[in-house]
Amino acid sequence: MKNNKTFTMIKPDAMQNGYAGLILAEIEKAGFKIIEMKMTYLSKESAQEFYKIHKGKPFFNDLIHYMTSGPIIAAVLEKDNAVSDFRKLIGNTNPKEAEVGTIRNMYAQSIDANAIHGSDSDENAEIESHFHFSNEKN
Ligand code: ATP
Ligand code: MG
Secondary structure (H helix, E strand, O other), X not given: OOOOEEEEEEOHHHHHOOOHHHHHHHHHHOOOEEEEEXXXXXXXXXXXXXXXXXXXXXXXXXXXXXXXXXXXXXXXXXXOOHHXXXXXXXXXXOHHHOOOOOHHHHHOOOOOOOOEEEOOOHHHHHHHHHHHOOOOOO
């Protein structure tokens, strides 16, 4: 994968609060093209696999419980410098520290329920995209 794609999930709190459309609008306004998208649920097993890097941390069980608490929207996005530009657009993991105008500043509740995921490297963008979408163009 070139450095022009990233993977995102709109997380259960944002779905529950009715922010999915507003968040997708912010993503498109920022110049990202949605090239794959689906509404789905994470099973406990798939959430544990997705977040396995955090296994053993104090918040791991709460994170899995939260990520499986309702539907999510998974999507692959395209833009130059997709990974870093998208991390800037979503803001700090903790919404209290997220810059004004970022998605987490506007739509996240707390560090546990922080509205949206964005891949943290090109390598992980590819792994995470294939986790949800099998299409070869990813
Ligand atoms: P994400 O991977 O979901 O995009 P992130 O890359 O900003 O978020 P990570 O460090 O990968 O942050 O953590 C994954 C998720 O685990 C966070 O989005 C958050 O919901 C949760 N998390 C991380 N650190 C903490 C913490 N100290 N306390 C509670 N939850 C946390
Ligand atoms: Mg992360």
